[in-house]
Amino acid sequence: MPRCNLPELKTRNNDIYIRYRVYAFFTGNAASVRLISEVTEDLKTSNLTNITYDITAIIQLINKLQTDRVANIRTLQNSYENILAELVIMQQKINDAYDKLEKNTIEKLNSLRIELSDSIQVDINKCMKQADEMKSLNDIVQEIVQKDESLSFIAHQKCCKELSASNELEKEREVHEYLMKLDIRPDILHLVSSLSSLGESAQYNPNKIIKASSNMTTITPKVQKDSSECSIRGICLFANNTTVLVDRDNKKIKLLDKELNVIFYLHLSTFAWDLSQVSFDEVAVTIDNDKIHGVEFFLIKNGSILKKMALYFPHRCRGVTFSMSYLYITSGNALYQYSMTGQQLKKLYEDTAREFTVYKTAICVGKIYVTNSSHHKLITLAMDGTLLSTFTDQELIGPKDVHVTFAGQVLVCGQDSNTILQIDGDGQRETYNIGD
Template sequence: MASNMESSIYRGSESFFDFSCFTCQENDRNTEAGFYCEECSKFYCSKCVEYHNYLYKKHAILSKENISLWPDTDVVEQDKCKEHRKEKLTIFCEDHSELICHVCQFHNHQKCSHLVLISDKVRQLHQKGDFKQLSATIHAQHQQLIHEKDDLEENIKSLEKSYTTLLEEINALRKTINDSLDQLEKYTKKELDTFLVTMRTSIRTDIENCTKSITNITYHHDDFLKIKDKSEALSFIKYRKCIDQSLKVESVLQEMTTKTDMTLTFKPDKTIQQTLSTLSGLGQILRTVEQSHPAKRTTQNTDNRQNKPKETSQSDPGHQTTSGFKVNKSHPESRTSRSSSPGNGTSDLTKSGQVSDPVSSSSDQLVQGHQPGAVNRSDQIIKVKSSKKYSVKIQGDKSKCTIRGICETASGELLISDWNNRKVMLMDQTYKVVSHCDLPWVPCSMCSIDSSLVAVSNQYGKEVHFIRVINSQLIQDRILKFQHDCLGIAHQHGNLYITDGSALYLYTLDGRLVREVYKDTSSINTVMSCAVSPDGDRIYVINKRSDQLVTLSRDGTVISTLTVPGLDVTDSEHVLVCGSWSNKIVQVDKDGRQILAEVVTNNDGVSNPMSVYYSKNTGSIIVGMWDNNDIIVFKAV
C-alpha cells in the first residue's frame, strides 16, 4: 500500500500506465506514452515526441502500432532504485553483487570495500571486451539452441519412424507365429484325418467279415438241417462243415473281442501353453539413448573476481558410473541417429521362450538407471493415518496363522500365505477370505507373476508352486522343482529371483538358470528374503545373520548395506522393511543407504511382523505377523 502511495505521489496522479512519458515524469507529470525511441531507450507522449524528433531527426521512433517491438517493461523505470524510487542506480556493490543508488550506499553499504560507479564499470567492461564477448556467447548459445531444436525435431521424426517400423515388425512376428500355429493346426488335423481313415477302414473290414461270416454260417446251418435226417453220411459231412465254419466264426469273434471300441481323443501339447505363460510379451522394447558431446561452453562470469580451478576427470570417457551402475556410452556418427530398436533380442526371445538377462542392455540401463538428483517414488516418505485388523483364520486351521507372504495379482486380487497352516488364501475387497489352497510344504515367500498368477516358494520341498486366480478360486497351475532350497522369491518382467539361504539366483519362468546374482557363504542363513524394485534397477536381499539389508544393482554389484535390527522381508514398491524382533516397519531409501522413517511400530499394534506389502490399488500398507490370526491394514496418507 505504501508503495502504491509513493508511486502515486511520484507520478503526480492516481492514474497508472504500463508505459509513462519520460519527459513528463521528469517534470512531475504523469502522462501515458505513445512512442518509444530505441536509440534513447525512452518513452514519449505525443507532445514530447515532437521535441524529441526536432532534436534527434535520425532516431527511429516506434508508435503503438509496433508495440510488440517495445521492451517488456518501462526502460526508464529499470534504472530507478526499487527502494528509493526517485533515485537512479549509479553504483555497483561488488561485495553484494548489487546495483544501488547513493542513498543505499549511505544507509546500507558504508562498510562495503568494493563500490564502483556504474559508468566506470561499463568503461572497464568495454575495455576488456566483455560486452563483445557476451554478444558472441549469446550468439553461440543461440546457434546451439537452434541446432539442438533441429536435432530434437529430427529425433521426433526418427522416433515416429522407428515406432511405425516396430509396429510392422510386431505385426510380422505375430503373423509368423499365426502361420506357425496354422501349420501346426494343419498337421494335427491331417493326422486326425489319417487316423479317421485308418480306423474307419479297419471297422468296415470287420463289418464285411461279420457279414460274410453271418452268410456262411447261416448257409451251412440251414444245409445241415435239411440233410441231417435223410442220410447219415451226408449229415455227418454237413455237421463237420458246420463245425469248421463255427470255428472260423469263433476266430473272427475272438479277434473282434480283443479289439476295444475305437475312439479318438486329443491330448494337447502342454509345452506350447507353458512356454506362452512364461512370456510377458512378444519381445522386449528397448529404449536407446545416445549421449552427444556438446560444444565447450563459452559463457563466462565477468563479475566473478576469483578464478576457480577447472575440474578434471581421469575416468574412462567410454564409461560412466552412476550410483553403482557401470553404463556404457555409445558414440553415434550423427546426433539425429537416436532411435528405439529391438535389435535381435525380440526374435530370440520369441523363438526360445527365454527372457533376456536385464544386464545385457547397457543402453536400457542408461535410461532406466537411477540418475543423480532424480526424485524416486520409493523415496517419498509414507505416513499412515488409520488402521484396522482383519481375521484370516478359517475353519479347520489347526494352528494360529503366521503370514509369511502378501502380494496382489496385476488385476488387484490380494493373496496371503500362512506358514503354520501350509496354505495360500485369497481375500476380497473387504479382506474376507473367500478361497484357499493347501500346500504340501510350508510356504516361505510369494510374488505376483501376471494378471492372475502368483508364485509361492516352498522351503523344504525345494519347489515353487504357481497358483492361478480364476473366478475367485485358487487353482494350482504348475510346479517347478529345484536342486536347492527355495526361500525368498521375487519376479520382475519375466525374471524370477530365488534365494536358498546362501545365494540369490536368477531363473526364467520355466525354471532355467540364468546366473548366480549374489552369494555369501560366510555363515548360514545369509541370503534369505529378496525383492526387486518395479523398474528392476535395484535388488534387495535380507542377510538374516547380520541383520543387514543388502542392495544390489542389476548385475549383482553391492551398492550398499544397511543394518536394521531384526529385519525379515522387504516390500520393494517403497522399500519397506520388517523388523520382526524390533516390532517395526521402516522405510529405506531406494539405494538402501539410510532409514527414511519408522512407518509403524509396536505402538500401532504390530507384534513380530513377518511380512509387509504396499497395495497400490488401495493405498494401504498390509502387515502379516507371527503366530497371529489377524492382519493389520494401515491406510496411508
C-alpha cells in the same frame, strides 16, 4: 542492511572538482553515506571464515546435486531399457497367446475337416459299391434276355430296386455337399485396433514419501481347519482386488475377497516361505523343508486356486521374485537366477556367515534389494550381483521382507523392530518411517 552504489559525487569549491565514490546505506527512511575506504577498512578487520565455510558448503551441495542428476540420467536410461525389455517379453507373450489361439483353431478346423471327409468317403464307398452292383446287374440282365425270357420279370424288379437306390444316392449328393468356413471374431481385431499404445507412459519418483493412513484394519485370515496361528510369509494384491497369501505354519495358500474374507484355500505339501506374482492370474510359491526344496505355481481363477506345476532345486528355497521372465530364488545365504523351466543361470550373490543373510528380494530399475535378516541390513545389488550399497539403521532390526511399489518406492519391514522403513532408490538412506 541494503546497500547501493551512488554515482560519483562532484562539488565545486574554488573551481576545484573533488570527487568521492561513496556507498549509501539505507535503514527505513534514513540513509547514511560513507566513503568506500571506510567500508574497505571494516572488511579488512572482519573475519571471513564463516563466509568461506558457507561457500564451501554450497559448492559441495551443488556438486552433490550434479552427481545425483548424472546418476539419474543413468537410472532413467536403465528404466527405459527395462521397459523396452518388458515390451519384448509382452510381444512374446502376445505371440504365444496368438500361437495358442491359432493352434486351437487349426485343431478344431482339422477335426471338422476329418469328420466331413470321413462322411464324404462313406458316400464315395457307397457310390463305388452301387456302381459295381449296377454293372453286375446289367451283365445279368443281358444274359437273361439272351437265354431265358421267363426271368425278365424278376430281372426287371431287381433293376427297379437298384435304380431307386442309385437315385437316393444322387439326392444325398445334392443335399450333403460339405464346405468349411471360419467366422473370425471381429472383437479381437477391433480391440487391438482401438488401442493407441501398450500402456500409459508416466514418470515416477522413487523417493516420494508414502504417508501411512491412520485408518488401519487388522485381519486374521484363519480358517476352521487351521491348526496354528497364521504365519503370513508372502502376499500380493490382484487387479480385481482379491488378495493371495501364503500361511507357512498352516501349510496353505489362501484367497481373500476385496473385504479380506477367505473364500478359498489349498493345502500345500510343506511349509511355504514366500510368494511372487508371475502373471495376471498366476503366482509362484517357495516351499521348503529338510527334504523338499521347490517352487510351486498356482493359477488364480474364478474365485479358486489351481496348482499348475512345480520345480525342485538342490538348495533351500526361501524367497522368490519373478522379473523379466526369470525367477530369483534365495536359499537363505545365496541368491540364484533361474529360467522358468528350472535351469540355473547364475549364482548372483552369497553370504554364508549366517542362515538368513540372503532372505527376501525385490527388483526394480536395474537393482536387486535383498534383506539380510541376521545382520539387520538391506543390501542393494546390480542385476549381475555386484554389491552397490548396504543400509543399516537402529530402527531396522530383523528385516524379513522388502517390497518395491509400482512407483518405485522401496519399503523394508523390520520384524523385530516392528517398523516399515522407506529407503531411497539407491538403498543408502532412510527417507521415512512409515509406521511401527
